[in-house]
Amino acid sequence: MTMPSVKYQRGEMVMGRWPGSSLYYEVKVLRYDASSQLYTVIYKDGTELELKEQDIKNAAGFQTRSRSRSRSRSPGRRRSRSRSPARTTRRSSSRTAAAVATAAITESAPTSRRDAKLKDTPEVRLSPLKQTKAAENNSNNKHEKKEEKQKEENNTANKVNESESKVEAESEKNQGRYNLRRRKDDGDAKALEIKPEKLEEKDAKLAAASAASLSSPLDFGGKMASLLCFVLPPGAYFWLLFLPAWVLFLVLQVNLEDPSLANFPPLLPPFEAFWDAQALGFVILWVLFQVLLYILPVGKLSEGMPLRSGERLKYRTNGFFAIAVSAVAVVAAVHQGVDLTYIHSHFLQLATASLLISVLLSIYLYVRSRYAAPEQLALGGNSGNVVYDFFKGHELNPRIKDFDLKFFCEMRPGLIGWCLINFAMALAEMKEQSLNAPSYSMILVNLFQLLYVLDGLWNEEAILTTMDLMHDGFGFMLAFGDLVWVPFTYTLQAYYLVSHPNLLSLPALAAIVTLKLVGFYIFRKSNSEKNAFRRNPSDPKLSHLKTIPTATGKSLLVSGWWGVVRHPNYLGDLMMALAWSLPCGFSHLLPWHYMIYFIILLVHRDSRDMSECRRKYGSAWDEYCRTVRYRIIPRVY
């Protein structure tokens, strides 16, 4: 069957430009979409891309250079084979698109100018970005020369610096023009050189980095999106209804004298019981108060990780200041006679009001994401299905001027609100049980969780390297999670203790405190290690750590905390979660809700992260997994 009035026909073998480069590969035309005027083509390694007509050329007129010939001719290639750390560490025969592109650059681009350059280069490594650096060394740009020299001096023991991530980001910029649907990781695409255009070093750099970056998130997004369109809308409908209902159920349940599963389902109160305009007013005031603290020009402006556009957003990281001022305001209010136990007695109404705000915010987020530029969208949450995208989040970093909605919601009203609610529960316990001071259990829960939040806010910058900030879109899941789930389910232990006292023996208390401190130590140290490494891989403090280079230019830590298990931070977090539930005893499941949810969440996050890293880093990730065998708990899981 032919496609009328289009230049290239279905099934035709043509040459397709590799994103961000002058490299052309042999591709087969699959279809043409008249509305977008894009051809869907498939590369030999299984990659499907949508290309514009100008990025396609007829096969005739291309000069094919065989790989074996160019391999023997390229000194860079020969040397890199034996010397590249990447080579020595990776034994897998599978070749990622990045590797293929790297090979393409080294093998099939040797214009005489380029060959000469490589010959002059003292060492050429296979890793595309480093190789690019080597090539750049020969340029007349003194500044770059100096930078490279400095890098060599630091010995880079397989490490990369920021300029490399810029390259990666630069290359990702090019993705805007392409839409990668699917690619198989292992492939043998053959690079051909387009005669009339000379392959410039910059192109080579872009091609390598671009291939590396394309091989990952878009691929994941594309492949997953088609799957998700079928599987997830029902899932998204389910979670959309289930999660709010579940929170309201928990809040109703914790109010019962005996919140055991035997009393399920609790009697449903009349509709009016859920609603209180005053409660809504308080929630709005709280959020506005936090907005005010966030926008005050106090505290550091921190840079986020490079976006696909190459841009680095700035974030006002004054969370510690915000919680300190909030604490002073709350203590002053209590001193003035404000009865904080209102929070305990109106928990259901406050939860409903927060839910309403999170729904309205999610609608706003979804609507504005429809007008966002493609490079502002998250790679997941981009399926085209309204319900799924609404739930998962469409836009990566929605901002009103400099006000970052995702960062603000994740770090401020809910997180600081969590401590406020816990404090209110301590007061409610004293009132309800006629105590002069909160119980030991209540004090532990309050102090432990306060420490967790204070730590998160003190190290606020570290959140900029987490999955939520770097990869996830901002939609209902996170808006609801931040504004409802965190403040109204993470506080269940404290709420439970108000009317379910649990006496602790001294040894039990000591054991719980030890567990919390050890968990906290692991959590903090491992998160800081990764954050410091991602921010500056050449940090002298980290020079003792072993790393594995990856084709993207980023390396993976393979010793230190990240050499013990693949997610040491989750391990510490889980130990802390256990320490939060133990003070409530074992009479009911409810105070263990956080622990159960958290295990599910972290196991799911770990497997999501595994597939994303597998796609991003290919065989380097496999090697990391072979070296560090356990995911979260050493020798267990």
Ligand SMILES: NC(=O)C1=CN([C@@H]2O[C@H](COP(=O)(O)OP(=O)(O)OC[C@H]3O[C@@H](n4cnc5c(N)ncnc54)[C@H](OP(=O)(O)O)[C@@H]3O)[C@@H](O)[C@H]2O)C=CC1
């Ligand atoms: N209390 C709560 O409700 C929750 C708490 N958390 C906590 O938040 C923190 C952040 O968690 P999360 O964002 O899920 O994940 P991580 O902070 O663990 O981030 C995972 C990312 O780290 C990088 N990475 C993985 N392995 C290595 C390695 N060996 N060397 C260097 N970099 C590596 C990868 O990103 P890249 O290579 O792209 O940099 C990977 O995608 C955790 O401490 C977690 O426990 C999380 C969820 C909920």
Ligand SMILES: CC(C)CCC[C@@H](C)[C@H]1CC=C2C3=C(CC[C@@]21C)[C@@]1(C)CC[C@H](O)C(C)(C)[C@@H]1CC3
């Ligand atoms: C509604 C769903 C079932 C789940 C929603 C998940 C969210 C509640 C969590 C996703 C990642 C989070 C993080 C924190 C809070 C919970 C959410 C938003 C965090 C801010 C808590 C404090 C920590 O110190 C942290 C490391 C900064 C956490 C980062 C991830």
